[in-house]
Amino acid sequence: xxxxxxxxxxxxxxxxxxxxxxxxxxxxxxxxxxxxxxxxxxxxxxxxxxxxxxxxxxxxxxxxxxxxxxxxxxxxxxxxxxxxxxxxxxxxxxxxxxxxxxxxxxxxxxxxxxxxxxxxxxxxxxxxxxxxxxxxxxxxxxxxxxxxxxxxxxxxxxxxxxxxxxxxxxxxxxxxxxxxxxxxxxxxxxxxxxxxxxxxxxxxxxxxxxxxxxxxxxx
Amino acid sequence: xxxxxxxxxxxxxxxxxxxxxxxxxxxxxxxxxxxxxxxxxxxxxxxxxxxxxxxxxxxxxxxxxxxxxxxxxxxxxxxxxxxxxxxxxxxxxxxxxxxxxxxxxxxxxxxxxxxxxxxxxxxxxxxxxxxxxxxxxxxxxxxxxxxxxxxxxxxxxxxxxxxxxxxxxxxxxxxxxxxxxxxxxxxxxxxxxxxxxxxxxxxxxxxxxxxxxxxxxxxxxxxxxxxxxxxxxxxxxxxxxxxxxxxxxxxxxxxxxxxxxxxxxxxxxxxxxxxxxxxxxxxxxxxxxxxxxxxxxxxxxxxxxxxxxxxxxxxxxxxxxxxxxxxxxxxxxx
Numbered sequence: 001x002x003x004x005x006x007x008x009x010x011x012x013x014x015x016x017x018x019x020x021x022x023x024x025x026x027x028x029x030x031x032x033x034x035x036x037x038x039x040x041x042x043x044x045x046x047x048x049x050x051x052x053x054x055x056x057x058x059x060x061x062x063x064x065x066x067x068x069x070x071x072x073x074x075x076x077x078x079x080x081x082x083x084x085x086x087x088x089x090x091x092x093x094x095x096x097x098x099x100x101x102x103x104x105x106x107x108x109x110x111x112x113x114x115x116x117x118x119x120x121x122x123x124x125x126x127x128x129x130x131x132x133x134x135x136x137x138x139x140x141x142x143x144x145x146x147x148x149x150x151x152x153x154x155x156x157x158x159x160x161x162x163x164x165x166x167x168x169x170x171x172x173x174x175x176x177x178x179x180x181x182x183x184x185x186x187x188x189x190x191x192x193x194x195x196x197x198x199x200x201x202x203x204x205x206x207x208x209x210x211x212x213x214x215x216x217x218x219x
Numbered sequence: 220x221x222x223x224x225x226x227x228x229x230x231x232x233x234x235x236x237x238x239x240x241x242x243x244x245x246x247x248x249x250x251x252x253x254x255x256x257x258x259x260x261x262x263x264x265x266x267x268x269x270x271x272x273x274x275x276x277x278x279x280x281x282x283x284x285x286x287x288x289x290x291x292x293x294x295x296x297x298x299x300x301x302x303x304x305x306x307x308x309x310x311x312x313x314x315x316x317x318x319x320x321x322x323x324x325x326x327x328x329x330x331x332x333x334x335x336x337x338x339x340x341x342x343x344x345x346x347x348x349x350x351x352x353x354x355x356x357x358x359x360x361x362x363x364x365x366x367x368x369x370x371x372x373x374x375x376x377x378x379x380x381x382x383x384x385x386x387x388x389x390x391x392x393x394x395x396x397x398x399x400x401x402x403x404x405x406x407x408x409x410x411x412x413x414x415x416x417x418x419x420x421x422x423x424x425x426x427x428x429x430x431x432x433x434x435x436x437x438x439x440x441x442x443x444x445x446x447x448x449x450x451x452x453x454x455x456x457x458x459x460x461x462x463x464x465x466x467x468x469x470x471x472x473x474x475x476x477x478x479x480x481x482x483x484x485x486x487x488x489x490x491x492x493x494x495x496x497x498x499x500x501x502x503x504x505x506x507x508x509x510x511x512x513x514x515x516x517x518x519x520x521x522x523x524x525x526x527x528x529x530x531x532x533x534x535x536x537x538x539x540x541x542x543x544x545x546x547x548x549x550x551x552x553x
Contacts, residue, residue, distance in 0.1 A: 012490075012491050012494060028484070028487055028488065028491070029491065031484070031488065032488035032491050032492060037488065038395065038396075038397055038400055038485055038488075039400065039485055039488035039489050039491070039492050040488070040492050041397065041400075041401075042397070042400065042401040042404055043404060043442070043492060043496050044496075048441070052495070171531075171534065172534045172537070172538070176477075176480070176483060176508075178479065178480040178483075179480065211529070211530070211531060214529040215527055215529055215530050217529075
């Protein structure tokens with residue numbers, strides 16, 4: 001019997017990863033072996049890269065679908081499963097499954113606010129007319145909207161530590177500004193704060209000004 | 220050069236069996252310093268920057284640190300550490316003017332950090348270093364320091380590769396440019412084959428390994444990871460030895476002079492390619508931004524983390540240090 005390939009290794013993952021990890025790994029692998037990639041140009045020629053990209057597509061075809069992934073895990077012995085039907089489904093080649101319709105990758109996460117807070121028209125107006133964004137303001141709006149840090153992290157698909165670092169304005173624990181802007185926009189959209197891009201810019205500018213001031217003090 | 224690797228591999232394994240299995244447990248029983256080697260395969264990638272600032276931050280954590288400049292042809296680690304050109308350097312030890320390496324150590328402005336400069340006479344020293352590198356490594360283990368940081372020279376010479384392979388932890392500095400990435404892979408490739416060729420248990424497979432190292436070989440070896448499969452098929456026990464030796468090659472990748480988000484991502488891609496092509500477990504430890512603080516600090520002849528402690532550069536290097544010490548998760552852990 002032909003030894004089944006470990007599709008997780010193709011995407012540099014372990015079998016305990018989440019679906020989100022699989023998606024990120026797939027996108028990263030595609031970039032790594034693309035024609036103009038810096039990481040692979042001196043080691044692989046175009047033919048070799050095409051072969052690797054096909055392997056990556058095949059791996060994602062299975063692992064990217066939760067149902068197929070479950071069947072694959074059972075067939076490989078990564079997961080316990082008593083369903084013979086699932087094992088039989090994977091007895092054939094990967095391509096025995098019909099190719100699915102193109103999926104929407106961005107799934108909306110529905111989370112119900114945990115904390116019940118009364119509506120405050122004055123605060124709503126303050127949010128609508130906000131000219132700048134600070135960590136304390138983000139925290140106040142989050143509490144007003146009734147989300148815990150964990151809920152907001154789940155909603156925005158970020159880590160709770162990152163939400164806390166943003167609220168407490170701890171620059172050492174924040175990502176590079178190119179990522180930070182995107183995270184702030186996602187958080188503003190989740191908290192229904194208008195003019196997301198503009199306000200995200202003010203947050204980053206404030207951090208940069210504080211850093212400049214600190215540096216000039218140390219000179 | 221036979222068995223250079225075996226100086227440490229057997230006795231260190233015995234020692235490690237006696238201490239708790241933590242990622243960076245101090246080997247208290249024998250008080251051996253942990254040896255870090257900073258390489259890059261190409262000049263100007265930031266080896267001295269990383270060596271100087273990493274050593275400085277280790278000393279700030281309370282460790283006793285020795286930084287050694289092994290870039291014999293272009294030693295300038297002393298400048299990056301804010302030390303005047305020392306009178307004595309590694310060349311004095313190589314020429315046997317002194318038998319004690321500790322005599323050559325110069326203190327720096329950071330308490331706990333000392334450094335040994337490279338040689339001012341590279342022409343005569345480089346050839347003699349080949350003969351004395353085994354002695355040098357033996358001497359390093361006897362020094363009274365917790366951490367030793369080796370600033371390796373540019374290129375992928377046998378000397379540089381041997382020091383990288385024999386260190387406890389290797390740090391590879393890369394720029395997000397095609398030339399640097401290509402040279403880094405060349406460095407890893409050299410380290411890979413050098414490690415195998417020096418392993419006494421794989422003596423019988425030297426011809427296969429040497430043939431596999433040739434890119435136009437007739438064995439069908441398209442990448443170093445193919446070689447592992449061939450040897451395993453020939454002899455499963457040799458295959459296990461092969462895997463064990465490969466597991467020792469685990470470079471920590473640091474991307475320097477990052478300007479864009481794609482530059483940050485390149486580190487993760489390089490780790491993935493290392494796993495697939497070489498079959499080794501590289502780790503993306505962190506990145507350093509392209510910043511003016513770097514050249515300003517060099518002109519002031521001070522480490523950047525000392526001169527601009529509250530800068531983003533200092534924060535990056537601090538985070539990188541924590542990731543290398545295992546106190547913080549790396550960007551792309553093994």
